[in-house]
Amino acid sequence: MxxxxxxxxxxxxxxxxxxxxGGWAVQxxxxxxxxxxAxxxxxxxxxxGALAHVGSGQQIKLIETYDPAHGVRVAKYFYSYIPKILEAARAYRPDIMIQGVCGVHTAIMAFVAGQLGIPFVHRVVNDKDVDERCKIGLRSYEWLAYSWARSRTTAFLCQNEYQREKLAALFPSKPVHIVHNAVVVTEDATAPLPRSERKxxxxxxxxxxxxxxxxxxxxAQELPTVTFRVAGMPDRxxxxxxxxxxxGLRHLPNVELIGYIRRADVQRFxxxxxxxxxxSDFEGFSNVFLExxxxxxxxxxxxxxxxxxxxMRHTLGASAEDELALTKSVKSFWGMDANEYNALTRRxxxxxxxxxxxxxxARELIAALTPLVAESKHHVSSRRSD
Structure with a gap:
């Protein structure tokens, strides 16, 4: 495929x-x-310019399209972005197109897939994207583009049951598949560190x-005896x-802000x-949880x-109902018996x-996509025979 x-x-x-x-890029x-x-x-x-930036030796095949730093606001989508993406897609000749994260690119990919006569699948990457919170952070034209794209999506891929239920209610005639996020863990992965080495x-x-x-x-303010390390950087x-x-965190004595952590250092952190x-107020299926x-x-x-x-179901930590319970859970894990804690890490x-x-x-993903591609090719074959 x-x-x-x-x-x-x-x-x-x-x-x-x-x-x-973002989490979608990692996934x-x-x-x-x-x-x-596979x-x-x-x-x-x-x-x-991405190919020169990344260099050789990458397993992921990159196809360059346009320079997002150039162009006249909304007009650039029509005279530059869409034509270049359509040209690149035609040259690649895909069987199916997938896009994640709500916005204008959802509409562009849906349009291009329509021009190529192939299925377009949208991957929902956050719970807010399937309910009334979806408009948060989107400009009016972005919301209109995304709404248009969803109506023309062949099928949806989602991360959890909440997303599936919402999408099924909104689009009862479209297939909706749950494909949980993945994480790379080698068979010979290092055993978890014991409680004594976690600081x-x-x-x-x-x-x-x-x-x-x-x-x-x-x-962090409520738990002055607990040490916190906060990694990250401000969004644009x-x-x-x-x-x-x-x-406020910067001025707490029990908190250390360590800035952006490169991917190579996330595992150790x-x-x-x-x-x-x-x-978080909303997520979908956080990659960081799996990491x-x-x-x-x-x-x-x-x-x-x-x-x-x-x-909660697999006892992999704590799933708190409110702020008080969340704070108590942090304190509980900080003071947990070492033997109990070490058993938890292995689990x-x-x-x-x-x-x-x-x-x-990947097998689940292909299983979801295969019928869509087969049906699309069947329709093309039927049109040709007519």
Whole structure:
């Protein structure tokens, strides 16, 4: 199968640049490598100049399109962006196109797929994208473009049952498939560090609305005997509440802000933490959760962002109903008996090995896409015979 997707941050991810990287880029890069290893042709549309930026030796096939730094606001989509993406897609001749993250690119890829006469599949990457919160952060023309694209999507890929239920209600005639996120854990992965070698509670993410840095500040303030290490950098546009919270964290004696962590250093950062704390208001299926489990680090999070309640059902940390319970959970893991804690770390690592391997998720992805491609080719064949 020939699969074509689009993303403009993966080149920075491949170079491990000091650049904000969203969860979809991380997940898509895992998918592309797994699909390639399984014998499928998978490629990525991205920005002009990316090949020179990344260099040779990458498993992911990059196809350059346009330079996002140039163009006249909305008009650039019509005289530059769309024509260049359409030209590149025609040259690649994909069987199917996949796009994740809500916005204008959803509409562009849906349009291009329509021009090529192939299925377009949209990957939902956040719970807010399937309910009334979807308009948050989108300009009016972006929301209109995304709404148009969803109506023309052949099928949806989602991350959890909440997303599936919402999409099924909105688009009852369209296929909706749950494909959980994947994480790379080798069979001979290092055993989790014992409690005695874990020195802090970790927080990792981009500083922006929705990650709820004010909640992190309140918890750290409430637990002065617990050490916190906060990794991340501000998004391109940051709300004032987030900026105020980061400033407050900077002045707490039990908090260390360590800035952006390169991908090569994420594993070590998480492996030395007693727990990963997530304060987000909304997620989908956080890659960071899986990365934490992969090194045996439990996750303490809010109930509404525990995807399909995996943390609660598999006892991989704490899934708290409110702020008080979240704070108590952080304190509980910080003071947990070493033997109990060490057993928990092993359970976390075993869980991801058994449930989230890239190979298994690639098989699920292909199983979801195959009927769509087959039906599309059948329709083309029928039209030709007519």
């Amino acid at each position: 020939r699969i074509l997707s689009i993303d403009f941050s993966i080149p920075y991810l491949l170079k491990d640049d000091d650049h904000p990287i 898509l890069s895992i998918w592309l490598r797994a699909l390639d290893s 014998g499928h042709d998978a490629a990525l549309l991205t920005w002009k 802090y509670v970790a927080w990792l993410g981009v500083f922006r609305y929705g990650k709820n840095l004010p909640l992190l500040f309140r918890i 546009v940051v709300d004032q509440a987030t900026l105020d919270a980061v400033d 998480l492996s030395e933490a007693t727990a990963l704390l997530c304060t 934490a489990f992969a090194v045996g680090t439990p996750v303490v999070t809010r109930r509404q962002v525990d995807p399909d309640a995996i943390i 976390c690592q075993t869980y991801v090995k058994e449930n989230h391997s890239p190979t298994a998720k």
